[in-house]
Amino acid sequence: MKKILVLGAGLSCSTLIRNLLENSTKHSWKVRVGDISEETAKKKIGAHKNGEAFSFDVFNQEQRCNEIKAADIVVSMLPASMHHMIADSCLNHKKNMVTASYVSDEIKNKDEEARKKGILILNEIGVDPGIDHMSAMAVIDRVKESGGELTAFRSNTGGLVAPKSDNNPWNYKFTWNPRNVVVAGQGSAAQIIVNSTYKYIPYHKLFQRIERTEIKNYGEFEVYMNRNSLKYRQSYGLEDIPTMIRGTMRRPGFCKAWDVFVQLGATDDTYTLENSENMTYRDFINTFTKYEEGKNLEEKVRKYLNIHEESIVMYKLRWLDIFKDKKIGLKNATPAQILQKILKEKWTLGKDEKDMIAMQHKFEYNLEGKNKRITSSLVVEGEDDIHTAMSITVGMPVAIAVKLILTGKIKETGVHIPVKKTIYKPILKELEEYGIKFIEDKETLA
């Protein structure tokens, strides 16, 4: 029996582990799942005879070495900062390794060593990053092979709520780490290139400079720019492309309302508020407005940010209870932490509600003197609150990659992200069989 070692059994691992176990009898696999909480690992395994759960501490070097030594392949679903420790042990014991996280410079630097030892460290093989790379490269390679020249590439992804569960005025619920949603876009300016002109968008303009798009059967979405749209030009072989934009999808109207929090300063995570524990939601919002004797808060916010009284933005804000006298109850909290608490009360996915992953690429290219466009769209809805769209789209590419490596269908060595045809082609094929399939539209532009 081949041994698959899965390290980390958090929310995003449900579908990954289920799929590995489902295939385990046919392929004669043992699936050993370690998590800091043995309980969490056990839950994911259930009663499956090929599953083993154990308590795993990444900082216990002996355990780490022994487990990895005994495995045939290692899947690290631990927090991103821990992968390099796993990678070191995998290199020591010559084991292939798979992660869904962004490849760090630390891991990138192990490429030569991995090649020499004949092992593969495959990173960014979840959804975003992961499915985005593979589905984009499939079209990019196809266009290039047909003799086309790419002139523009837009790539957008959103973790959203499925239409059936979409029942609030923001058309949004948390389906992933809420903290990342609250601080999204902070730091340096977003960088894009449009018709060969670099454009830099500071955080306080990010949710105002949005684009719009549509997915068949799912209607309209809006898109705000990701921090760095440019860094994939090289990995995708698009060094000279005149237009490249990567963004995050939300439902129409979200960005305009979210921008209120950005403008107020309520998403700031760099300082703590005096006496936050005893403040109310209303005090919290008031702290970002001017002191004006006798004016009511809603009026001050509207005037300050130029929002019309009947605007749907005010409706969205009121619905969050931010103008209510509810106690915050968080000590020494940053604005971002307080906002996250307020939002969690309203944006949490209910027990029977489903999430949705939407992804869309738009490729513009010139072929035989004609300008053409391919629009490639994917929507995946969750099965339930365990096998969410997030868990499915992160877990399935990982599970398929593990199978293809174990069965010798993927033979690469070194440190990789899935932009090579030898890697993305067989994985995309199996994803399609599983129902994770992009729909393509082709147009010739005027």
Added chain:
Amino acid sequence: MKKILVLGAGLSCSTLIRNLLENSTKHSWKVRVGDISEETAKKKIGAHKNGEAFSFDVFNQEQRCNEIKAADIVVSMLPASMHHMIADSCLNHKKNMVTASYVSDEIKNKDEEARKKGILILNEIGVDPGIDHMSAMAVIDRVKESGGELTAFRSNTGGLVAPKSDNNPWNYKFTWNPRNVVVAGQGSAAQIIVNSTYKYIPYHKLFQRIERTEIKNYGEFEVYMNRNSLKYRQSYGLEDIPTMIRGTMRRPGFCKAWDVFVQLGATDDTYTLENSENMTYRDFINTFTKYEEGKNLEEKVRKYLNIHEESIVMYKLRWLDIFKDKKIGLKNATPAQILQKILKEKWTLGKDEKDMIAMQHKFEYNLEGKNKRITSSLVVEGEDDIHTAMSITVGMPVAIAVKLILTGKIKETGVHIPVKKTIYKPILKELEEYGIKFIEDKETLA
């Protein structure tokens, strides 16, 4: 002869060294000035018989120890990060020390040791910090002693251009470190308290939420908030004051125009622009605007930031040449570095031009049931391009403090900033004799 050791002989030291030398014969002082450049130190000394210039390297421990050992008092005018090394040597050799910089935590922690050894480390004895502390404490103590209760304190300072040299549409020129002007206000939100309500102002709103004030004979100014207005509540004994605001003064219209750069993202210092060397000023501004086929840049900026075509803001912007096709010529530059270069070409004080320091405190207090206000204002104009207002107002309080310590008029020990009456009173008195004098206005409020 007593030996005064001055370490650092940069721009801000001209008046300090001149004053020490002027007093040296009367008091029988030797003034030894060390700078990393002996040339710089020599220039400041001139031909004065009581002056000695030498090349000083703060990282040469032997030299540092020998020089400090041989001195009677040490004035550190080095970059702020170097003071703690000087302080350590001063403690070792039991020498008093004076600096014009903000007291660091590292130096604060030496308070007990300094007390035990009977020496004084006096910090923040320049203009801001320095004259601001002393002049504020003089009024605060007086109001308290008269039985008044302070209800509001506003304290504003500006390094500006003197009216006679004020000949550009911004009514502003660099009179101090240009870099600090370009990045002013970045980082965490500005924090103020207004009628017992904490208010936090994010950077992208800082230059929109300004106050206005007036100084007799000098006209109107506008004020944007400093990063942290609250930290001096404790040092000033104003823990419970309902309103406290510290700000920076500019001439009317400056903030609205400066806000254009903030909104564009042109003051960002956290990333570098691709190909900055070959960009023009016009390209630089364009990089922060939307891509819009066939629209001219000025029109895009106006539309993006909602500026009227005939607005004085556009006049200010045009005057800076930011819409011109001039080459930037800086490699791998951040937006802030490029903006600084553009501004330096226009905002540099000419050879015969004079700068100006403006400072104003407003104290509101309740005395015997009546609400009163004291407005205390200071304006100092520079003598020339060497003895600038900046050099005078930084140097004179330092020079006076040195004299008062050497002559035993200031007897404190420990680590201090000048908020104690025993320190500020004799220094303010001598500053007045030198012409650095606050004008007070008293009003009873309705």
